[in-house]
Amino acid sequence: MNILNLSNITNSTPEADSCIEIYHxxxxxxxxTWGVVGNIIAAYGIIGNILAILVLRHRLMRSSTSYYLISLAVYDTGVLLAMILLMALPTIYLEKNILMEYYFVSVYMNQYLYPLALVAQTGTVYTTVGFTIERYIAVCHPLKAANTCTKSRTKRIIILIFVCSVIYNVPRFFEYTVVETWNSSLNRSVPELITTTLGSNTDFKKIYFICLQLVVMFLGPFVLIFILNIQLMWAVKNAKKTRNRMSTNAAKEANLTIMLIAVIVVFLLCQLPSIADNILWTMFDKSKLQCSLHYIRLTSITNLMVIVNSAVNFILYCVFGKRFRRVFIKIVYYPWKRKGTRYKYTLYDSSGSRRGNSMKVYNTESTFL
Known part of the structure; x- marks a missing residue:
């Protein structure tokens, strides 16, 4: 996700008339794209991710897969917050000339929030890899699943993904810096985000952006996810042929697999266009790209698709996950249902005593879900 596209475009000063027109x-x-549609999607997505976490934490949903999905929801929420703070809100000032002070504050925030957003995006990618591998083992190699797909191992993998995501994105914290320049039209000093010596170093760009970025963030995880997802689809297709002979547990596993396949497919569709965006941003001159309206529209839409991917998982869980739906309904319905129906019942003690049967009346309360 190239969050800095907006900053790179708007902080530049186009000299040619064509660039000025393209700029506006x-x-x-x-x-x-971002200020209107993106804000709406991000706001919904944050709410949806919070609800997903509440459902996935429920005792009926606890499993190694639910831990992965909780971690995914946390990363997605981080991506959505970064989108609002760094992309959506600044466009409101640029178009409507309001929130000026926030716009300048966002320039300072960009230096730190942008790397954190990339940490969240890296975590999203490799968390998806994690539960794809786990589901592949559970479906295609069920005899190994009992010892491999455990909650304790999943927790360790989630921690490892977080640590590696932070380490991988450490250079991003030193890629940009903020300097203050005098703006005569505003009659004040304004912050400007500029590339540091490290960020403009040619060798750094070749090694980090071209070699590592393409292999670590795109080719490696996406090829693996794609191959394993094909295997999962094939396994589900074969399982449908024997649906009548499936046990209850097998049917639940199949339903969970279908839900995760839907998540993976949407992930691939929404994330793949950002690969082309990042390749173009790395290989071509940035000043030329900033004066290309087609590229600006492309990168705006690809960033929006990343936001959609971070916001849509709750819908996928509800549509494809039967148990998720039941638990969600239970959580939502429980606070509003009646306290309970009180009734009396009578027990007769027939102990065989000649003195007669004793009778006791009990009050009890029953609730119905």
Whole structure:
């Protein structure tokens, strides 16, 4: 996710008339793409991810897979928050000339929130890899699943993914810095985000952005996810042929697999366009890309698709996950249902005594779900 695209476009000063015209068209396009549509999607997504975490933490949902999905929801929420703070809100100032002070504050925030957003995106990618591998083992190699797909191992993997995501993105914290320049039209000093010596180093770009980025963030995980997902689809297709002979546990596993396949497919569809965006951003001159309206629209849409991917999982869980739906309904319905129905019942003690049967009346309370 190239969160800095907006900053790179708007902080530049186009000299040619064509670039000035493109500059204003880009601001308007990004306002409607990010400031309007993006804000709505992100707000819904944050709520959806919080609800997903509440459901996945329920005792009926606890499993190694639910731990992966909770971790995924946390990373997705981080991506959505970064989108709002760094992309959506700044476009409102640029288009409507409001929230000026926030816009300048966001420039300072960009230096730190942008790397954190990339940590969240890296975590999203490799958490998806994690539960894809786990589901592949559970479905295609069920005899190994009991010893491999355990909760304790899943927790260790989640921690490892987080640590590696942070370490991998450490250079991002030193890629940009903020300097203050005098703006005569505003009659004040304004912050400007500029590339550091490390960020502009040619060798650093070749090694980190071209070699590592393509292999670590795109080719490696996406090829693995794609191959394993094909295997999962094939396994589910074969399972449908023997549906009548499936046990209850097998049917639940099949339903969970279908739900995760849906998550993986949406992940691939939404994330793959960002690969082309990042390749273009790395290989071509940034000043030329900033004066290309087609590229600006492309990168705006690809960033929006990343946001959609971070916001849509709750819907997928509800549509494809039967147990998730039941637990969600239970959580939502429980606070509103009646306290219970009180009734009396009578027990007769027939101990065989000649003195007669004793009778006791009990009050009890029953609730119905």
């Amino acid at each position: 068209k880009a601001i308007s396009f990004q306002f409607y």
